[in-house]
Amino acid sequence: MEQGNKLALSxxxxxxxxxxxxxxxxxxxxxxxxLENNFMDYFLLQQIFTNLYxxxxxxxxxxxxxxxxxxxxxxxxxINMFENILPNYFIEEVKSKFxxxxxxxxxxxxxxxxxxxxxxxxxxxxxxxxxNRTAIFNLSMNVPTEDLAKxxxxxxxxxxxxxxRNILKILTSDLPKEDN
Numbered sequence: 001m002e003q004g005n006k007l008a009l010s011x012x013x014x015x016x017x018x019x020x021x022x023x024x025x026x027x028x029x030x031x032x033x034x035l036e037n038n039f040m041d042y043f044l045l046q047q048i049f050t051n052l053y054x055x056x057x058x059x060x061x062x063x064x065x066x067x068x069x070x071x072x073x074x075x076x077x078x079i080n081m082f083e084n085i086l087p088n089y090f091i092e093e094v095k096s097k098f099x100x101x102x103x104x105x106x107x108x109x110x111x112x113x114x115x116x117x118x119x120x121x122x123x124x125x126x127x128x129x130x131x132n133r134t135a136i137f138n139l140s141m142n143v144p145t146e147d148l149a150k151x152x153x154x155x156x157x158x159x160x161x162x163x164x165r166n167i168l169k170i171l172t173s174d175l176p177k178e179d180n
Contacts (some may be wrong), residue, residue: 008023010040011048011088015057015071016086020094024061024068039090070131111160115149118142123149127156129164138163 017033018025027049034045049069052058057075061068071079113127122142129137143149156163 005049008046010044011052011057012079012082012086013039013090014045014048014052015075016083016091017094018058018069019079020073020098020128023069026066026068030069033097035119037092037093040169111164112157113160115143115146115153121145125149125152127160129160137167139167174176 009153014030014034017030017039030049031042031045034040035042037067040048049058052075053060055074059072060079061070079180103120110130111128113125115123115125118124121144123144123146124140125138126138128135128139141152143152
């Protein structure tokens, strides 16, 4: 019975995290947050993730090629009914770690890149920078292969701040004077 209680508590913890963040999250984002804060181990987390999805406590939607999970009404109802079972230390820990995690998530949502297939031998890679939910920078380029499109997007997603800063620097720096 003790194992069953631990599993139920772990499910409730994951539901609480989804509820506290109140935005759709990828499996990777949830996994990173849970593991970085030692809330549970990876295998238990993935087991619970699958169980919550199969039980319709969380749902999935796909946007720009990324899978995002969010709480369903059933998940919200469960957290509302059983939140008082969660240990206070856990709730305080989530609250204290939330600000840092939220800044990272916000950063990802403000600088993003994706690609799509335009024709058999052409892919469009697009980058966008948002500020206050308004696009302040858009860049699209055609590339011949999906591998190249993936590679370009991976580079952007790994270092988008620096890449964007360099593009701005190049575009706004003084042009050299022509010699006549």
